[in-house]
Amino acid sequence: MNLRYDADGLIPAIAQQHDTGEVLMLAWMNRTAVEETLSTGRVCYWSRSRGTLWRKGETSGQTQRLVELRYDCDGDTLLLLVDQVGVACHTGHRTCFYTAWRHCAPTEIAPVVITPDTLYGA
């Protein structure tokens, strides 16, 4: 796979729910995360804030099963078709993209499905 990683060795990965088309989140992967994801079928990112591999759902239980990995014409972006357990967002929303810019103001367009306390403990 001819992927182009950036100067930090990372590539952005869009996660999309495979059957509904909902865009869930964007996160980053390094080569190890890509290889682990392909070999296990469970999505693993690279956490830029923690500087570690981040097996999605390892704390919250909200895992992502890989259905298919695709990449773009330049090989510098991944599109992961996934099956998301529960919610993708640490806020408890199904998708991280729950804020729309409407009438020049941020508008929350999707509900909290699971409270963060339930996801991570109080």
Place this chain on the structure above:
Amino acid sequence: MNLRYDADGLIPAIAQQHDTGEVLMLAWMNRTAVEETLSTGRVCYWSRSRGTLWRKGETSGQTQRLVELRYDCDGDTLLLLVDQVGVACHTGHRTCFYTAWRHCAPTEIAPVVITPDTLYGA
């Protein structure tokens, strides 16, 4: 809008066809591109390779009309719901994500809709 631009003043933007849910491309915006896109309703990116504003379709005619701008929980990624004229990809595919990794090999899963010669001249 509390967006977080990176050290280069850029933010990644995912373009998704508003009615079909198809993910078309990922590109980058700076603050000027975001503001122009919101004010004109026509999507404008920042071209990292050319170092200029890139009004999508200015050469090829394959414009993107903005339907809604959304952003994620961290404010560091945009999701643009768009209406894409023709094709999003410079290769003439509808989406840039026309390559899937199947059986350990790249597999082209979508056709060329318009030849690059037609888009850009021979």
